[in-house]
Amino acid sequence: xxxxxxxxxxxxGASDSAVESGAAWYTERLGVAxxxxxxxxxxxxxxxxxxxxxxxFFVGRFDARYYRTxxxxxxPQLLVYAFVGSLTHVFTALAADPDAETxxxxxxGSRVPVALLLVFPAYVLFVSLPGHVPATADLEWTRQLAGxxxxxxxxxxxxxxxxxxxxxxxxxGRIVRPMLGRLGRSATDASE
Amino acid sequence: xxxxxxxxxxxDTEVARRSVTDAESPPWYTEPLGVAxxxxxxxxALLGGFVTAGFAFPSLVxxxxxxxxxxxxxxxxxxxxxxxxxxxxxxxxxxxxxxxxADVTTVGHLGxxxxxxxxxxxxxxxxxxxxxxxxxxxGPGAARTLAGxxxxxxxxxxxxxxxxxSVSARLYPGDPxxxxxxxxxxxxxxx
Amino acid sequence: MxxxxxDEADDRGRRLVGALYALAVLGGLLGSGMLIPGVALGxxxxxxxxxxxxxxPATVYLYAYVGAMAHVCIRFVDDRRPDAxTIVGLAxxxxxxxxxxxxxxxLGSTVELGSLVDAVLPMLSSxxxxxxxFTAYLVGLFVDRxxxxxxTTSARLYPGNPxxxxL
Numbered sequence: 069x070x071x072x073x074x075x076x077x078x079x080x081g082a083s084d085s086a087v088e089s090g091a092a093w094y095t096e097r098l099g100v101a102x103x104x105x106x107x108x109x110x111x112x113x114x115x116x117x118x119x120x121x122x123x124x125f126f127v128g129r130f131d132a133r134y135y136r137t138x139x140x141x142x143x144p145q146l147l148v149y150a151f152v153g154s155l156t157h158v159f160t161a162l163a164a165d166p167d168a169e170t171x172x173x174x175x176x177g178s179r180v181p182v183a184l185l186l187v188f189p190a191y192v193l194f195v196s197l198p199g200h201v202p203a204t205a206d207l208e209w210t211r212q213l214a215g216x217x218x219x220x221x222x223x224x225x226x227x228x229x230x231x232x233x234x235x236x237x238x239x240x241g242r243i244v245r246p247m248l249g250r251l252g253r254s255a256t257d258a259s260e
Numbered sequence: 261x262x263x264x265x266x267x268x269x270x271x272d273t274e275v276a277r278r279s280v281t282d283a284e285s286p287p288w289y290t291e292p293l294g295v296a297x298x299x300x301x302x303x304x305a306l307l308g309g310f311v312t313a314g315f316a317f318p319s320l321v322x323x324x325x326x327x328x329x330x331x332x333x334x335x336x337x338x339x340x341x342x343x344x345x346x347x348x349x350x351x352x353x354x355x356x357x358x359x360x361x362a363d364v365t366t367v368g369h370l371g372x373x374x375x376x377x378x379x380x381x382x383x384x385x386x387x388x389x390x391x392x393x394x395x396x397x398x399g400p401g402a403a404r405t406l407a408g409x410x411x412x413x414x415x416x417x418x419x420x421x422x423x424x425x426s427v428s429a430r431l432y433p434g435d436p437x438x439x440x441x442x443x444x445x446x447x448x449x450x451x
Numbered sequence: 452m453x454x455x456x457x458d459e460a461d462d463r464g465r466r467l468v469g470a471l472y473a474l475a476v477l478g479g480l481l482g483s484g485m486l487i488p489g490v491a492l493g494x495x496x497x498x499x500x501x502x503x504x505x506x507x508p509a510t511v512y513l514y515a516y517v518g519a520m521a522h523v524c525i526r527f528v529d530d531r532r533p534d535a536x537t538i539v540g541l542a543x544x545x546x547x548x549x550x551x552x553x554x555x556x557x558l559g560s561t562v563e564l565g566s567l568v569d570a571v572l573p574m575l576s577s578x579x580x581x582x583x584x585f586t587a588y589l590v591g592l593f594v595d596r597x598x599x600x601x602x603t604t605s606a607r608l609y610p611g612n613p614x615x616x617x618l
Contacts, residue, residue, distance in 0.1 A: 094368075110375060117382060119335040145334050149386075156379035160421055163376040166369040194431075208389065214334055215386035219428040222383060230432025289539050302546055309549060312507040321506035339505045343553070350550035354598055357547045360540035391608070403504035408557035412605040415554060419605050 153221020285363035347414020518591020
């Protein structure tokens with residue numbers, strides 16, 4: 069085991085963990101209010117995930133067979149998991165950088181709506197790519213779907229990168245390369 | 261067993277050698293905010309412990325049938341949060357015990373791990389089979405595996421986070437290393 | 452610190468040490484069953500463990516507590532004039548031990564507590580009825596070692612090279 073150094077914030081501003089030398093979030097009322105809001109949202113998410121909140125997003129009932137046969141209907145429960153995943157990012161980033169500025173804390177939270185929006189294309193991608201979700205028992209499939217939505221929230225940049233790869237492959241492969249081929253330029257030049 | 265043996269055992273692991281020394285910042289127990297913080301951690305942990313022993317909210321721990329079952333595949337068992345929280349507090353108190361002179365800021369930082377622990381535990385639960393921590397049978401062993409892995413996730417949040425990150429990178433087509441932001445600064449920082 | 456403050460600090464220190472000793476004695480009485488008959492069962496009832504797998508038997512907590520108090524007292528034998536950080540650190544071992552024992556109890560066979568424990572455990576009752584209580588006691592006594600064992604277990608649980616996961 070390596071020694072772990074607990075990072076500290078020296079009096080006078082610059083801590084060696086954070087790049088910024090500004091005021092930590094807990095010294096500003098807006099910062100504290102932000103984190104309280106995040107905490108409340110997280111509690112809401114946890115309650116939803118445990119099944120305590122009924123309604124359209126209720127996780128208690130999930131007809132896996134229906135969704136497997138209708139791949140273009142998006143289960144609303146996935147939004148719950150993406151929501152919770154993005155909040156997980158907020159709190160892990162906060163725990164790793166506890167003296168962050170209010171501005172940075174706001175940035176942590178900006179992923180929440182992004183994650184919710186990305187669920188839709190992600191779901192289509194995962195469900196329609198053959199073999200991408202290992203087709204196993206309903207329970208496994210359901211959990212993996214929820215897991216993917218969660219990870220989408222937690223690591224939004226992975227999803228963005230993945231979409232970009234897919235997009236490049238699709239667009240470059242289907243449209244750009246043939247076009248450039250017709251123009252007489254090599255494909256490797258174009259993909260730089 | 262003499263005092264020397266006990267000392268030797270303590271000094272053996274590097275956990276005991278984690279040191280936070282800053283001569284300028286006063287130790288937490290000299291400041292009322294510090295004492296209040298640690299007392300609240302202890303209170304929450306105590307409540308959690310009582311729940312697990314059955315002295316409070318006994319319905320949470322009296323059941324055995326976990327929703328490893330298929331009636332509610334998308335629901336997360338609430339006991340997960342109980343044990344993840346206990347794991348998080350375990351880290352807090354072990355660190356404080358080896359670093360009794362930590363200042364109030366450090367105590368606050370430690371506390372911030374607990375909500376992160378609770379949330380990361382959800383991800384580890386969902387990917388239990390991919391990560392190899394899935395319960396292999398239904399029944400009491402399954403419950404204990406679930407609770408145990410939740411506790412470990414709470415204790416070592418970084419392990420769970422790293423594992424989840426590699427699962428996530430493999431989800432998307434393309435080389436995982438090329439994923440935008442896969443190496444980005446502040447999100448990757450680990451304690 | 453001024454002489455007055457030093458005296459105050461000394462008094463507070465003495466009071467804290469005294470409180471710790473009292474708690475240790477209380478723990479001993481509870482553990483031996485003298486205080487509340489029936490509380491201290493050396494073994495963990497298997498039926499309870501099966502019927503309520505999400506619960507932690509109170510016995511486990513009790514013996515972890517007794518072990519932690521034993522550690523505290525042993526350290527005070529050696530260090531007759533402990534300074535404030537030492538006292539605080541030792542006092543905090545008690546909640547730390549109570550919490551760490553939860554993990555050790557839940558993960559049972561997957562946690563390797565180390566050669567010292569492995570050497571002693573086989574000497575116990577052959578039915579292993581007292582093993583769990585004794586393991587809890589050892590966790591209280593050597594919290595750091597138990598934490599290290601848990602860390603190894605955690606690193607091995609996830610796929611990939613365990614040493615990459617080291618904190």
